[in-house]
Amino acid sequence: MSDMSVPKTPRIWQLAERRYRLIGSKCLKCGRVFVGSRKVCPQCGSRELEDVELSRKGKIYSYTVIRASPMEREKYGPYIMAIVELDDGCKLTTEIVDCSPEEIDIGTEVEATFRKIGEESKSGVIYYACKFRPVAKGV
Amino acid sequence: MNFKGDIPAIYGWGSYIPVYRIKLDEIARVWGEEPARVKSGLQVEEISVKGRDEDQVVIAVNAAWTALKRAPEVSPKDIGAVYVGSESKPYAVKPTATIVAAAVGAPVTIRAADYEFACKAGTEALISVMAQVVSGMIRYGLAIGADTSQSWPGDVLEYTAGAGGSAYIIGSKSSTSVAYFESQYSVATDTPDFWRRDEVKYPRHMGRFTGEPAYFKHIMLAANELMSREGLKPSDFDYFVPHQPNGTFPVRVALRLGFKPEQVKPGLISPWVGNFYSGSSLTGLSRVLDKAKPGQRILLVSFGSGAGADAFSLVTQEAIEGKKGLAPTVDDYISRKKYVDYSTYLKFWDKIYGV
Ligand SMILES: [Zn+2]
Numbered sequence: 001m002s003d004m005s006v007p008k009t010p011r012i013w014q015l016a017e018r019r020y021r022l023i024g025s026k027c028l029k030c031g032r033v034f035v036g037s038r039k040v041c042p043q044c045g046s047r048e049l050e051d052v053e054l055s056r057k058g059k060i061y062s063y064t065v066i067r068a069s070p071m072e073r074e075k076y077g078p079y080i081m082a083i084v085e086l087d088d089g090c091k092l093t094t095e096i097v098d099c100s101p102e103e104i105d106i107g108t109e110v111e112a113t114f115r116k117i118g119e120e121s122k123s124g125v126i127y128y129a130c131k132f133r134p135v136a137k138g139v
Numbered sequence: 140m141n142f143k144g145d146i147p148a149i150y151g152w153g154s155y156i157p158v159y160r161i162k163l164d165e166i167a168r169v170w171g172e173e174p175a176r177v178k179s180g181l182q183v184e185e186i187s188v189k190g191r192d193e194d195q196v197v198i199a200v201n202a203a204w205t206a207l208k209r210a211p212e213v214s215p216k217d218i219g220a221v222y223v224g225s226e227s228k229p230y231a232v233k234p235t236a237t238i239v240a241a242a243v244g245a246p247v248t249i250r251a252a253d254y255e256f257a258c259k260a261g262t263e264a265l266i267s268v269m270a271q272v273v274s275g276m277i278r279y280g281l282a283i284g285a286d287t288s289q290s291w292p293g294d295v296l297e298y299t300a301g302a303g304g305s306a307y308i309i310g311s312k313s314s315t316s317v318a319y320f321e322s323q324y325s326v327a328t329d330t331p332d333f334w335r336r337d338e339v340k341y342p343r344h345m346g347r348f349t350g351e352p353a354y355f356k357h358i359m360l361a362a363n364e365l366m367s368r369e370g371l372k373p374s375d376f377d378y379f380v381p382h383q384p385n386g387t388f389p390v391r392v393a394l395r396l397g398f399k400p401e402q403v404k405p406g407l408i409s410p411w412v413g414n415f416y417s418g419s420s421l422t423g424l425s426r427v428l429d430k431a432k433p434g435q436r437i438l439l440v441s442f443g444s445g446a447g448a449d450a451f452s453l454v455t456q457e458a459i460e461g462k463k464g465l466a467p468t469v470d471d472y473i474s475r476k477k478y479v480d481y482s483t484y485l486k487f488w489d490k491i492y493g494v
Contacts, residue, residue, distance in 0.1 A: 020200070020242040053244075075486070076191060097192060098158045098477070114200040114242060115192040126229055128196060128238065133158075136475045 019129035022112055024090060026052040035092045056112035057135065058086035065101045072118060084110055084132050098133040109135040140369070141322045147269035148316030149453075150213050150279065151308035151462070153205025154425045155198050156301075156412055156472035159188040161484050163298050169481045170293055177298055182386025186301040186413030188479060189287040191487045194229045198304045198418070199285040200242040206281070206306035207243060208466035212315050213308055215244040219277025221251045222267050224260025224284045224417040225304075226335070226342075228253060239283065250277070257333060258382055259443025260284065261304070261417040266323060266449060268309045279310045286416035291341040292490060299385050301413025303472075305421040317459040318428065318437070321452040324365040326357055333444030344444070353446045354384065358392050361448035362440050369452060373397040376452075377435040380406035380423040382442035384414045389423075405430055411473050424453075426469035431455045 017023070018037070025038040029046035038049050063082035073079075080096040082104075096104060097115060110132040119126045140146075162185045167174040178184065189198075207215065221240040228235055236251035250271070254260040261284015268280030285304025290296035312319040332353035335342035345353075358381050366372060373379070379398045381389045386409050393403035406423035408415075415422055420441040427437055432455065439451040485491050 017241045020238075021244055077486075095192075097190065114197055114204070116194055116197060117192070126194075126196070128200075128242075131192070136471075 016128075020114065022054045022056060022130045023051050024054045025049045033088045033090045035090050054090065054092075055087040056130070058084045058110055058132070060096070060104060060106055060108045060110060061085040061091055062106060063096065063104065080104065082110075082132070095131045096133065097131050104134060111135050141324070142273055142320070145273040145275070146312035146319045147273050147309055148312035148319035148456075149307050149428070150310050150316050151206040151208070151210025152305065152317070152425050152428050153202055153207070153209055153466050154303065154305040154418075154422050154469050154472060155201035155205060155285075156187050156303035156422075156469070157189050157193050157198070158475055158477050159190055159479050159487065160185045160412075160476045161188050161479055161481065165481050166298055180387070181298055182390075183299055183410050183413055185411060185478075186299060187303055188484050188487055189302040193287070193302070195225050195227045195285050195287050195304075196229055196235050196238050198287065198302065199223050199225070199235055199239050199283045199306070202283060202285060202304050202306040202418075203239050203243050203281055205466045206308050209317075209462045210308040211465065213279050213310070216246050217278050218243070218245040218281055218308075219249055220268055220271050220280040221245060221249060222254060222264035222280070222282050224254040224256070224262070224264040224282075225286050226255060226257055226260060226416050227286045227289055235285075239281070243281065245281070256447065257444035258384070258414075258416045258419055259441040259447060259449055261421045262439075262441035262449040262451070263443075265307060265309070265421070265451075266325075268307075269320060269323070272309050272311055279308055282307045282309060284415070284417040284419075284421040286418050288414055288416045289335070289341045291343075292485075294341070295346075296342070296344065299409070299414045301409075301415055303412055303415040303422055304418030305425040307421070314456075315458050316456055317462055318431075318453045318455045321436075321454055322365060322369050323449065323451050324361055324368060325447060325449045326360045326364065327447035328357070330357075330444075330446035332446055349384075349444070350388070353444060354382070354388055354442050355392055355395065357446050357448040358382065358440050358442050359396060361450035362396050362438060365438070365450040365452055371452065373399075373402070375436060376402060376438045378405055378427045378431065378437045379403045380420055380427055380437060380439045382420045382440065382448075383407065383409035383423060384419070384442075386410040408469060408473065422469060428455070428459065429463060429468040429470065431459060433457045433459055
């Protein structure tokens with residue numbers, strides 16, 4: 001029956017392109033950059049903000065290994081979730097991929113990579129977004 | 140030259156290959172085959188494997204991002220068409236091309252579609268973009284060939300089915316394009332050498348029949364058609380890049396056409412990452428562009444089962460030197476790797492049912 005249910009997609013549509021391209025907000029008054037869409041600058045109170053593409057490079061600020069995966073990810077296995085400080089100063093929570101926990105540390109340089117983040121069901125809509133992976137020579 | 144007005148040209152090129160690899164020794168161990176015999180027959184050491192969060196869309200988008208890094212003068216807002224060739228789309232119905240267009244920041248006023256012609260769907264996408272550019276319908280277009288190549292567990296295809304792809308930003312030839320197309324010829328016949336029926340997960344093929352009357356016949360027909368119509372011979376080319384279902388076929392078809400091993404080797408990727416299906420010959424071309432010097436001539440010939448081949452003659456330009464360093468090369472991606480065993484490979488592919 002779940003295959004016939006009305007998909008919960010409208011919210012995903014609204015956010016999809018922002019997630020694909022890592023779009024945030026920049027305060028035109030104080031210059032601070034924020035993850036996500038903001039109407040008021042939490043730093044200086046200005047209402048003049050514009051959408052900007054956030055930096056696709058940064059450093060691991062903090063991280064943890066999720067070993068007891070949530071239900072929809074139970075086959076996904078242990079994975080790394082981190083707070084990444086982007087080169088433009090803002091911080092976001094993201095998954096770190098293409099490496100094992102032993103290969104990273106606080107301060108490890110990472111870069112954005114486009115990945116699948118989930119799906120509604122086997123017959124449902126697939127969700128994509130940026131995750132991060134360690135920067136390797138050249139790549 | 141079979142273009143009458145504007146000349147189609149490449150502005151940016153880029154590839155993406157997942158980080159995971161499986162050695163052919165490991166696959167052979169599982170199926171009780173003799174690894175040395177399998178590897179010497181196919182001339183493939185290891186293949187790339189999609190990660191648990193990677194699919195054909197992921198490969199297409201990351202390749203497009205890499206290509207755009209090499210075309211800083213092209214604004215995504217000037218892209219008028221996004222075409223993606225593949226045989227492993229995660230959606231049977233819903234274009235990958237629209238996801239790519241959103242992910243690169245293309246405007247909503249674009250043409251977007253997915254192409255299917257087995258392993259030559261990527262070059263069909265490229266031809267469509269080239270045609271729209273030179274006809275003046277669009278200023279720039281994005282053409283992609285990408286696959287997470289599918290195979291039945293235990294089938295001979297499993298030893299070569301890799302994952303990866305490449306993207307090309309196409310516009311009319313100018314001083315900032317990196318290579319222009321001299322000519323393009325294609326062939327197609329009704330040949331059932333390899334297919335996948337609707338709702339079936341993995342493709343089937345005619346085994347040995349896929350070599351002579353399919354791969355060799357069509358690639359040689361298309362290559363010879365281009366060379367005879369344009370008055371070119373193998374020695375006029377610096378590089379020959381054919382489709383790469385394994386490591387032996389590309390070299391054999393090169394020798395039969397009259398090319399030397401050193402003309403085909405720079406574009407070979409299959410020995411280290413396997414067959415990218417729609418992304419195969421386009422990633423071979425990407426590797427050649429990573430190394431080519433200005434003024435060199437390249438013959439690219441894709442092959443798609445079903446069957447057909449697309450042949451392209453290209454000449455590199457001065458601007459190629461300044462763009463090579465703007466993004467990671469194919470060899471950067473090939474050398475970045477982590478090995479997985481067969482059971483992890485099955486898990487990443489979701490081939491373990493009932494769990
Ligand atoms: Zn502010």
